[in-house]
Amino acid sequence: MCYVMDPGGQPVMRLTIEIEREEDGRWLAEIPALPGAMAYGPTRDAAIAAVKVLALRIMADEIEHGERLPDTADINFTLAA
Numbered sequence: 001m002c003y004v005m006d007p008g009g010q011p012v013m014r015l016t017i018e019i020e021r022e023e024d025g026r027w028l029a030e031i032p033a034l035p036g037a038m039a040y041g042p043t044r045d046a047a048i049a050a051v052k053v054l055a056l057r058i059m060a061d062e063i064e065h066g067e068r069l070p071d072t073a074d075i076n077f078t079l080a081a
Contacts, residue, residue, distance in 0.1 A: 006074065017051060018080040019044060031055050031077075052077055 006012050019029045022040075027047035031037035037055045041047030056075075062068035 004076075010074065012074045012076050014076045014078060015055060016078050016080050017048060019047060034058050048077075048079070 004012050004014055015031050015033055017029050017031055019027060021027055021044075026040045026042060027044045029039050029041065029047035029051035031051055034055050037051055037058055039047055039050035039054050041050050055077075059068060059075075
């Protein structure tokens with residue numbers, strides 16, 4: 001996870017998604033910077049969508065329990081190269 005500045009100078013949290021295809025054909029998407037943010041999907045797009053939803057749920061839970069401050073205006077997901 002890293003922070004970058006948008007053109008207006010606001011911090012943006014950038015989360016990198018790593019994706020791979022399993023031997024059984026399922027897709028696995030993971031955000032290494034967020035422990036537990038790993039999701040499977042029958043397609044690449046489904047796995048990516050599922051891990052984004054899970055990442056937002058993890059961060060919302062952390063904010064709710066005072067573990068993370070809601071300090072960013074935007075969250076940006078990028079796929080690992």
